[in-house]
Amino acid sequence: MGLYEFFYKYFVLPIKENQGYNPVNTVTYAIILGIAVILLYKMLKRMGIRVDDRFFKALIPYIILGPLMRGMTDVGILPRTYLTVSPGGYFVIAAFAIASLYVVWKHIGPGEKLYPLYRDFGWILVGGLLFVLVINLDRVSFNWKALGYFVPFLIIAEAFIWLIAKKAPLIADNKTLFYTHFYDATTTFVGIQFFGFWEQHVLARWLMDTLGTPAVMYLEKFFILLPVVWILDREMKDEDPDLINFVKLTVFILGFGPGTRNLLIMLMGGG
Structure with missing residues (x-):
């Protein structure tokens, strides 16, 4: 089995045919998650952002964004693509969350104003998804x-x-x-x-x-x-x-x- 066939069998096909996870992609995604946690932690330290209650509350809309997008995908409101189902969908949300945090931090720094502004931007994204849901309620049972x-x-x-x-x-x-x-x-x-x-x-x-x-x-x-x-x-x-x-x-x-x-x-x- 060549590299492409291996990748297609264990990573592409499970998403394409909704087969769920297998031992190979489970271990791979776990390793990626572990590396991502370490890198994100180091990034936050460099940015001077503490992982405390303020950060958690600001992160809530981004935490909601992932399951909301996935739920809307599974009921057919959003198209089913590699970027809207797991793990791709969660990579997309993580990218939004990280990019938003960086933009806010770049403009106002790690002070108290960062957390509510970062939170509010997240709620705007959630609001956009909810708007899509509302205008497609006729497709929901x-x-x-x-x-x-x-x-x-x-x-x-x-x-x-x-x-x-x-x-x-x-x-x-x-x-x-x-x-x-x-x-x-x-x-x-x-x-x-x-x-x-x-x-x-x-x-x-x-x-x-x-x-x-x-x-x-x-x-x-x-x-x-x-x-x-x-x-x-x-x-x-x-x-x-x-x-x-x-x-x-x-x-x-x-x-x-x-x-x-x-x-x-x-x-x-x-x-």
């Missing part, structure tokens, strides 16, 4: 009954984290991450169990096939997150707090983005 499944299971899942956090300080210190990823797990469980969705990720697919239920997503999320936060909070406690916060921000996005995308697809009648 809203499925509000999805909330009847989603809300009860979400309450149960988040109540579990709340109870565990009362006994486990490590989870209590990172409860936002656990809440977010159990939100993602709930959208996956409900989508597959009740609405005929299918799982795109390799490990999750294997676990579901092995145990015969999408509820295994909760276990997967919990037992992946636990060592991650242990390493960040215990083994790396002497590292730069901005690095720890940026990695946690990345973990948050990896839960919130797919979860919100799943929820939007269910509500908009996609699949």
Whole structure:
């Protein structure tokens, strides 16, 4: 198999035919993500931008932008191309977020004015997508009954984290991450169990096939997150707090983005 055939089989074809992820592209994208996190962290340090609550709040519209674009693609409002589905769509959103941050920083520097201006520019982008959604509402078949499944299971899942956090300080210190990823797990469980969705990720697919239920997503999320936060909070406690916060921000996005995308697809009648 030549290089082109290899690339086409493991990277192009899965996107073109909506096959989901495979072991090869999963590992490759994970490596790219790791490198991107390090490079972006170094970029923020050079720009004098702290990864704190101000930065997180300013980043919220860009975090919403990704799943909104993907949801609108999956229901046919936006064209399905390599730049509107994962991982290409997330590269596009990341490029918008980084470019916007650089432009704002270049004009006003890393001071207090940067965060609201950067945030507002992001909301303008979200507003543009919402406008496209509104003028295409006739192409959306809203499925509000999805909330009847989603809300009860979400309450149960988040109540579990709340109870565990009362006994486990490590989870209590990172409860936002656990809440977010159990939100993602709930959208996956409900989508597959009740609405005929299918799982795109390799490990999750294997676990579901092995145990015969999408509820295994909760276990997967919990037992992946636990060592991650242990390493960040215990083994790396002497590292730069901005690095720890940026990695946690990345973990948050990896839960919130797919979860919100799943929820939007269910509500908009996609699949």
